[in-house]
Amino acid sequence: QVQLVESGGGLVQAGGSLRLSCAASGRSFTYSPMGWFRQAPGKEREFVAVISWSGGRADYADSVKGRFTISRDNAINTVYLQMNSLKPEDTAVYYCAGGPTYGGNWYSPSRYEYWGQGTQVTVSS
DSSP states (O other): OOEEEEEOOEEEETTOOEEEEEEEESSOOTTSOEEEEEEOTTSOOEEEEEEOTTSSOEEEOTTTTTTEEEEEEGGGTEEEEEEOSOOGGGOEEEEEEEOOSSOSOTTOGGGOSEEOOOEEEEEEO
């Protein structure tokens, strides 16, 4: 059974930092781009960041560029999202996503085959 499990969410004050982790099991995502998405109440799920299978390429939503960093450790099948200078508008449930290996629009939720259960991030002002 394939599972993606996010952790690291919580409550933080504006300007603070959090590091999210996404641990995969049941299959290897070594050759798959991995993405982070978020969904705030009443809003659609939106792209946050994506990283290529090698880690050599990473892209970010304009709203988080310069504040968030995505990384991965293929040896332990884990993807990270370091979030700095958090703002109240970053409040959302954050999801990681992975698979398949090829094709699709990396920035679209519909591209991804597997999803985690999400972790809540709340930023207070």
